[in-house]
Amino acid sequence: MGISKHQQQLLNRWALILSMPLFFGGWEIISRSGVVNPVLFPPPTLVALALYKWATQGPLLIDIAMSLSRVLVGFISGAIAGILVGILTGRYQFIANLLTPVFQLLRPIPPIAIVPIVILWFGLSELGKWFLVFWGVFFTVWIAAHLGVQRVDKTLIRAAQCLGTPEQKMLPEVLLPGSFPYILVGLRTSVSISFYTLVAAELAGTFSGIAYRIDIAQQNLQVGQSLGGLIILGLISAIADKAFGAFSKKMVWWS
Amino acid sequence: MNPEMPMTANQVTLNSPNRNDGPMVGQPGYIAIEQLSIAFGSGKQSFLAVENFSLEIYPGEFVCLIGPSGCGKSTVLNSIAGFIAPTQGTVSVDNRLIDCPGGDRGMVFQQPSLFPWKTVLGNVAHGPLMAGNSKAIAYRIAQNFLEMVGLVKFAKHYPMMLSGGMQQRVAIARALANSPPVLLMDEPFGALDAQTRFMMQENLLKLWEDLKTTVVFVTHDIDEAIFLADRVVVMSANPGQILKDISISLPRPRAIEILLDQNFAILKKDCFDLIRQESLLAFEQQKKGT
Numbered sequence: 350m351g352i353s354k355h356q357q358q359l360l361n362r363w364a365l366i367l368s369m370p371l372f373f374g375g376w377e378i379i380s381r382s383g384v385v386n387p388v389l390f391p392p393p394t395l396v397a398l399a400l401y402k403w404a405t406q407g408p409l410l411i412d413i414a415m416s417l418s419r420v421l422v423g424f425i426s427g428a429i430a431g432i433l434v435g436i437l438t439g440r441y442q443f444i445a446n447l448l449t450p451v452f453q454l455l456r457p458i459p460p461i462a463i464v465p466i467v468i469l470w471f472g473l474s475e476l477g478k479w480f481l482v483f484w485g486v487f488f489t490v491w492i493a494a495h496l497g498v499q500r501v502d503k504t505l506i507r508a509a510q511c512l513g514t515p516e517q518k519m520l521p522e523v524l525l526p527g528s529f530p531y532i533l534v535g536l537r538t539s540v541s542i543s544f545y546t547l548v549a550a551e552l553a554g555t556f557s558g559i560a561y562r563i564d565i566a567q568q569n570l571q572v573g574q575s576l577g578g579l580i581i582l583g584l585i586s587a588i589a590d591k592a593f594g595a596f597s598k599k600m601v602w603w604s
Numbered sequence: 605m606n607p608e609m610p611m612t613a614n615q616v617t618l619n620s621p622n623r624n625d626g627p628m629v630g631q632p633g634y635i636a637i638e639q640l641s642i643a644f645g646s647g648k649q650s651f652l653a654v655e656n657f658s659l660e661i662y663p664g665e666f667v668c669l670i671g672p673s674g675c676g677k678s679t680v681l682n683s684i685a686g687f688i689a690p691t692q693g694t695v696s697v698d699n700r701l702i703d704c705p706g707g708d709r710g711m712v713f714q715q716p717s718l719f720p721w722k723t724v725l726g727n728v729a730h731g732p733l734m735a736g737n738s739k740a741i742a743y744r745i746a747q748n749f750l751e752m753v754g755l756v757k758f759a760k761h762y763p764m765m766l767s768g769g770m771q772q773r774v775a776i777a778r779a780l781a782n783s784p785p786v787l788l789m790d791e792p793f794g795a796l797d798a799q800t801r802f803m804m805q806e807n808l809l810k811l812w813e814d815l816k817t818t819v820v821f822v823t824h825d826i827d828e829a830i831f832l833a834d835r836v837v838v839m840s841a842n843p844g845q846i847l848k849d850i851s852i853s854l855p856r857p858r859a860i861e862i863l864l865d866q867n868f869a870i871l872k873k874d875c876f877d878l879i880r881q882e883s884l885l886a887f888e889q890q891k892k893g894t
Contacts, residue, residue: 512707514734518734602721
């Protein structure tokens with residue numbers, strides 16, 4: 350028996366609609382069936398209850414605000430620095446020669462590995478958290494901007510020169526917009542990088558934040574809250590990624 | 605002034621005397637190339653693209669460089685633009701040695717090369733803005749030049765929404781909006797279909813007759829060269845040298861019917877024979893690997 354095209358489309362639609370309910374329903378059943386320890390693997394209804402209590406009686410909003418502020422400060426400063434330095438190293442051989450060897454040495458170091466040093470330098474302050482996120486974002490954006498500038502159509506640069514564009518205007522008028530499609534790819538990757546750097550930063554020691562709360566709840570065996578924190582983290586980074594995708598489309602309206 | 609071509613742009617920026625006023629004494633746009641040689645690479649890999657090339661182009665002249673592919677005609681053009689430094693010899697415009705690109709030499713490339721993130725109007729206004737004009741004036745100049753190429757209705761469009769021919773018209777308007785004394789064109793219509801190409805050629809001649817810019821136009825299309833030019837400079841390949849400097853005395857303004865003219869046919873045969881010989885020679889050289 351064959352399935353008509355229409356039926357196939359209907360099935361596909363239902364698959365999309367049922368995806369989430371099936372996942373949470375299956376989870377609920379497995380947790381409650383007794384196959385697993387319900388204390389260590391609580392069902393989603395209990396996770397939801399823990400989230401509710403965290404929101405109403407606990408500091409959920411403050412945790413979200415703290416985590417978001419760390420991501421935002423680190424991401425924005427890392428992005429701006431990465432774009433500026435990347436355009437300079439991409440355009441000027443001298444600056445590239447000066448900086449690239451050092452950056453290529455530092456770039457592969459996972460941000461998590463520098464957590465101990467960051468604690469020594471900045472203690473448990475916010476500055477340390479910003480620095481870690483900055484570190485994760487900067488190198489990714491830098492390499493994207495660096496390569497992006499070098500891939501800007503040479504004829505566009507020549508055309509700009511023939512129109513009397515002075516070198517200092519070349520950056521805002523041609524190099525930046527010309528490399529922007531590449532930079533945006535780097536920025537989008539950096540959105541997820543900044544979230545996992547945030548987790549490393551908060552686990553290393555702080556007094557608030559989503560990842561910090563996940564860690565504390567685990568120590569108190571409040572597994573529901575830990576899982577709830579994971580879901581919040583997943584939601585926030587998914588929304589950030591989607592929002593950034595929409596933002597990208599707006600920013601490179603010409604391609 | 606040409607009555608068919610409403611002149612709007614010159615009211616803002618251009619002084620545009622009639623083409624038939626005689627020689628342009630004191631007008632800018634004089635190009636002097638003296639014993640120009642350009643080599644690429646170094647040592648054994650070194651390749652002489654242009655050798656001992658001397659050419660004078662007078663203000664307001666329309667000169668076409670033509671020759672077999674690889675004869676260095678684009679190299680000569682790029683050295684006038686300031687993209688390529690001479691290995692030997694000099695290039696000067698209005699007695700100023702060329703050592704870098706600048707707004708005094710507009711250029712139209714084979715590909716339109718418009719800034720994709722700017723509107724059509726923004727592209728054309730770029731030059732006037734860089735020249736220090738206020739936004740209002742730059743946009744007014746741009747508007748006028750768009751009118752001259754018949755694209756004022758597309759001012760707010762982005763380049764990718766336009767056809768290849770339209771994009772190239774925008775590129776011409778953009779290059780002219782700075783009112784450069786010299787306009788360099790590197791096979792600007794090479795990528796267009798035959799119909800569009802004819803239209804572009806006629807349009808370009810009208811613009812030039814009004815603006816009196818010196819034009820150096822590189823092409824490999826003999827018809828195009830004779831139709832457009834005051835002088836056709838035929839180049840030889842390996843290395844690029846001047847084979848013949850042919851004066852085209854066909855009357856102006858020219859319309860496309862001139863292609864059927866007997867004088868046109870004679871000139872065309874001249875050029876064709878020269879280029880054919882050169883192409884055969886180049887072909888033989890390539891076979892021998894020299």
